[in-house]
Amino acid sequence: MKRYLQAVGIWMIIIPIAILNGALRESVLIKLGAIALPLSGIILSLCIFAVAYFLIPKIHSCDRKEYIAFGVIWFVLTNLFDLSFILIEGGNFTDLLEAYNFLDGNLWIIVVLTTLLSPIIVAKIKKLID
Numbered sequence: 001m002k003r004y005l006q007a008v009g010i011w012m013i014i015i016p017i018a019i020l021n022g023a024l025r026e027s028v029l030i031k032l033g034a035i036a037l038p039l040s041g042i043i044l045s046l047c048i049f050a051v052a053y054f055l056i057p058k059i060h061s062c063d064r065k066e067y068i069a070f071g072v073i074w075f076v077l078t079n080l081f082d083l084s085f086i087l088i089e090g091g092n093f094t095d096l097l098e099a100y101n102f103l104d105g106n107l108w109i110i111v112v113l114t115t116l117l118s119p120i121i122v123a124k125i126k127k128l129i130d
């Protein structure tokens with residue numbers, strides 16, 4: 001159970017990074033026009049992977065299933081967090097699904113896939129598992 005709480009704690013570090021990324025997009029990147037949204041998605045994905053790269057190895061003695069579980073937990077928490085903001089702003093579940101449409105430049109799908117896969121990829125890169 002301790003390992004899962006540590007994984008959630010690491011995910012919680014991603015929250016302020018995501019909020020700062022959104023602020024960067026709305027205050028600076030937006031001036032770049034249509035590239036702002038995809039660039040923001042790429043930046044956030046890289047930040048999520050960096051957090052995982054440096055902090056996942058701090059959770060000791062995990063097996064493959066646990067790293068996969070960490071990614072699934074992060075994926076679910078990320079979508080619940082995003083959905084909560086959508087609901088607070090008066091949106092609905094359909095609005096969350098619309099974020100997965102990359103045809104308008106939204107790379108949210110890359111962000112959530114990075115969230116899902118980063119723990120297991122980092123574990124392989126850092127040779128924490130075979």
